[in-house]
Amino acid sequence: MSELSEQIAEFLLRLKSGDSFALDEILRLAGGRMMSLALGITKNRADAEDAVQNAFLNVVKHIRRFRGGNGYGFLMKITQNAALDVLRARGRRAEVDIDSCFSLSSSDGYDEERRVSALSLEQAIARLPAYGKRLIFYRYYMDYTLREMAAKEKKSKSQIQRDLEETEKNLKIILLNGTKAPL
Numbered sequence: 001m002s003e004l005s006e007q008i009a010e011f012l013l014r015l016k017s018g019d020s021f022a023l024d025e026i027l028r029l030a031g032g033r034m035m036s037l038a039l040g041i042t043k044n045r046a047d048a049e050d051a052v053q054n055a056f057l058n059v060v061k062h063i064r065r066f067r068g069g070n071g072y073g074f075l076m077k078i079t080q081n082a083a084l085d086v087l088r089a090r091g092r093r094a095e096v097d098i099d100s101c102f103s104l105s106s107s108d109g110y111d112e113e114r115r116v117s118a119l120s121l122e123q124a125i126a127r128l129p130a131y132g133k134r135l136i137f138y139r140y141y142m143d144y145t146l147r148e149m150a151a152k153e154k155k156s157k158s159q160i161q162r163d164l165e166e167t168e169k170n171l172k173i174i175l176l177n178g179t180k181a182p183l
Helices: 005-017 024-042 047-060 071-090 110-126 130-141 146-153 157-177
Strands: none
Touching: 005 024, 005 047, 005 071, 024 047, 024 071, 047 071, 110 130, 110 157, 130 146, 130 157, 146 157
């Protein structure tokens, strides 16, 4: 589990025990990523803002269901469901644009060096094939396990692991050389 997921889990548990200030910390840690995910699903800033607001309401409403573990995944799943609910309410269909979820360089609070690094990573991810982008999205954005990724892609866990390793290798090559190795 990532450090971010552990921090979010800690604040979710604090929220569960009645610490209302924990919600501010959850917003600080994950609000931008929640917005990126909602925007990727709704394709509309106002709808995405509504979805994130609804997601936070749902976190508070359903916090008793959180038992610890993957806090980031818990938040992202609630955000995804909230965005889909907003679309359903508007009579629209979801088409997740994974590329729009990787707007890493637009995160508030980054110093200039970190913003440049985030932009480089964002551009490198954009050069990956669609399948590679999905794997990176599932693993590092949605914090899915290999088993969950395998179920999504209808492949074996070992095949997903090999494909993810190959995708990560290609991403490193793109970052270092600006070129992509064959997939």
